[in-house]
Amino acid sequence: MSVKFFGQFLLERGRILKEELMDALDFQKSVNVKLGTLALDAGYLKAEQIEGIHSEQQRTDKMFGEIALEQNLLSPEQLEELLVIQKNERITLGEALVQKGYLTLGDLEVELTAYKEEQKGYTVQARQAIENLQGGQIADTFLDVTAKLLLRLVDMEVQPIESHNDKERIAPFMWNVYQQFFGDTDGTYIISLSDEPFLKIASQVAHEKIWEVNDFAKDSVMEFANIVVGNTASKLSQEDIRVDLKPSKVVTSLGNIEIPENADQTIAVSLASQSYSLQVSVVYSPPQKS
Amino acid sequence: MSEGKVRILAVDDSLVTLKILKKTLKDTEFEVVGEVTSGEEGLVKFDELKPDLVLLDIIMPGMDGIQTLENLVEKDPNVKAVMVSSMGAKEKVMESLEKGAKNFVMKPYEKGTLIEVLKKVLNEG
Numbered sequence: 010m011s012v013k014f015f016g017q018f019l020l021e022r023g024r025i026l027k028e029e030l031m032d033a034l035d036f037q038k039s040v041n042v043k044l045g046t047l048a049l050d051a052g053y054l055k056a057e058q059i060e061g062i063h064s065e066q067q068r069t070d071k072m073f074g075e076i077a078l079e080q081n082l083l084s085p086e087q088l089e090e091l092l093v094i095q096k097n098e099r100i101t102l103g104e105a106l107v108q109k110g111y112l113t114l115g116d117l118e119v120e121l122t123a124y125k126e127e128q129k130g131y132t133v134q135a136r137q138a139i140e141n142l143q144g145g146q147i148a149d150t151f152l153d154v155t156a157k158l159l160l161r162l163v164d165m166e167v168q169p170i171e172s173h174n175d176k177e178r179i180a181p182f183m184w185n186v187y188q189q190f191f192g193d194t195d196g197t198y199i200i201s202l203s204d205e206p207f208l209k210i211a212s213q214v215a216h217e218k219i220w221e222v223n224d225f226a227k228d229s230v231m232e233f234a235n236i237v238v239g240n241t242a243s244k245l246s247q248e249d250i251r252v253d254l255k256p257s258k259v260v261t262s263l264g265n266i267e268i269p270e271n272a273d274q275t276i277a278v279s280l281a282s283q284s285y286s287l288q289v290s291v292v293y294s295p296p297q298k299s
Numbered sequence: 300m301s302e303g304k305v306r307i308l309a310v311d312d313s314l315v316t317l318k319i320l321k322k323t324l325k326d327t328e329f330e331v332v333g334e335v336t337s338g339e340e341g342l343v344k345f346d347e348l349k350p351d352l353v354l355l356d357i358i359m360p361g362m363d364g365i366q367t368l369e370n371l372v373e374k375d376p377n378v379k380a381v382m383v384s385s386m387g388a389k390e391k392v393m394e395s396l397e398k399g400a401k402n403f404v405m406k407p408y409e410k411g412t413l414i415e416v417l418k419k420v421l422n423e424g
Contacts, residue, residue: 011405013387020392020402021412023419027396034393162407215315216322229315235358236406239385243405246388254358254386256312 011240014247015102018124019112029111037105042098044073047091048083058082067297070145146248147194148276148291154241155200155289156280162233163213165206167280167287176275179290180263183207184222186230187266188238192252195269196293198238200230206285231257250296268292304330305421308348310341310367311356311383316406320354320383323410329417338362342370345378352417355400357384357391365395372399379420383408 016034019025025033045062048054054062054077065076074092077083083091103121106112112120159165179185179199184207187199202210204222211219211226214233219226234257242252260266277290307324309331311317317334324331329352333344338355339362345353353371357364364382371378382395385406392403401420404413 011385011387011407013405014389014392016389017387017392017403017405021404021416023415027400027402031393031396034389158407216319225314228313232313232315235313236385239358239387239406242391243387243389246390251388251390253388253391256358256360 011236011243013128013243015121015124017243018127019106019120022120022123024116024120025106025111029106029109033102033105033109033111036109037100037102040098040100040105042095044091044095047094048077048087051087051091053083053087053091067295070295145274145276147196147245147250147293147296148274150244151198151237151241151291152276152278152289154244155237158233158237158240159210159280159282162236163210165209165213165282165285167282170279170281170286172276172278174275175277176268176292177263179275179277179288179292180266181288183261184230184259185261185263185266186227186234186257186259188234188257189255189267189269190238190242190252190293191255191269193250194252194293194296196272196291197266197268198234198241199266199290199292200234200237200287201290202285202287206287209285227259231259269294304328305352305417306330306332306348306350307352307354307417308333308335308341308344308350309354310335310338310359310364311354312336312359313356316356323413327414329414338364338367338370341367342374345371345374351379352420353378353380354383355380357382357386357395365391365398368395368398368400379423381416381420383413 016030020027020030045059062073062076074088078088103117107114107117156167159167180201182201182203185199185201187197189197207222207230208219210233211229215229238254242254245252271294272292275292277288279288305328307329309317309320321331333348335341335344338359355364355367368380371380380400382400382403387405395403402416404416
């Protein structure tokens with residue numbers, strides 16, 4: 010199981026054709042309206058004010074409506090009115106597929122139930138492992154997916170031991186597997202670990218016992234990082250945060266980890282299972298929102 | 300090589316992934332007849348092997364999976380390419396499909412899901 014969007018799920022199950030998915034997404038896009046556009050339509054805001062709010066969003070990581078209220082550009086009543094309109098005009102992909110005649114309502118219900126069941130996939134323990142952390146949406150998503158995939162692919166159930174925000178302490182162990190991402194947020198995801206958990210992950214991912222940290226073991230742990238980061242990107246895309254990825258790498262010192270210059274936020278979490286400990290860090294820039 | 304099997308070219312920069320793929324498809328109607336770790340090599344092998352299906356990872360050093368796909372479609376507009384990647388962001392899935400991929404399977408995948416998708420793509424004509 011992986012973190013996928015509903016359209017991908019339907020496609021894999023053969024419930025819709027790729028042309029139908031593309032058509033429904035186009036249709037959905039055409040009827041989903043941004044708050045700024047609605048405010049413009051209603052005559053509450055001018056384009057220049059909307060652009061100003063967008064710039065502020067990039068700087069502060071706040072919601073559009075929140076900034077409009079703070080700057081007294083919209084009254085609470087106006088915002089409420091726009092949100093109601095936006096909610097009513099927003100349709101889900103499922104609704105778009107039904108409206109376009111690619112799924113019946115009955116099919117949609119069945120598929121949504123199956124989708125939710127598959128995507129649930131997190132155990133209570135994995136959820137507990139990350140639920141009290143205060144890392145912001147980006148870091149939370151990375152940590153959530155890491156905990157889930159450690160359990161699912163490595164059979165390693167982890168709990169957080171401590172967390173910190175020190176960029177200089179993201180590589181406490183011998184092996185550091187990292188992967189860069191860029192787009193609405195730029196940053197680097199790092200798993201730092203010693204030989205034992207490294208070989209445990211390598212063996213579990215490769216489905217065979219690996220005894221030493223050789224190139225094959227490194228390839229295996231890099232693939233684990235790649236799956237974590239790729240699945241995280243999928244999940245973030247559902248929140249309209251778009252990131253692209255570079256390939257993962259393994260290095261043995263902090264100085265060799267590539268981190269984008271604008272990535273100024275760090276969250277590092279030490280995780281421990283019954284037998285192993287490791288640290289997962291995310292160094293990233295505040296997300297730009299559309 | 301077994302007679303009558305569906306011949307697959309796999310392009311993925313991870314040797315582990317290629318090994319798992321071969322294990323996954325063992326004893327099925329599919330056979331990995333070529334495996335390469337870069338898009339550039341994939342294009343060469345495609346000409347050489349003329350496979351029935353091509354499986355493409357997306358995130359690879361050098362030419363990525365989507366660029367490789369574009370090149371493959373240029374060589375053969377009817378190429379049956381399936382993306383097999385952990386990078387399932389909505390935009391990447393859609394970009395792949397728009398550029399000619401027949402389907403998209405996300406890692407980690409279940410064996411049954413992969414085989415069903417491959418069968419479906421094969422039977423789409």
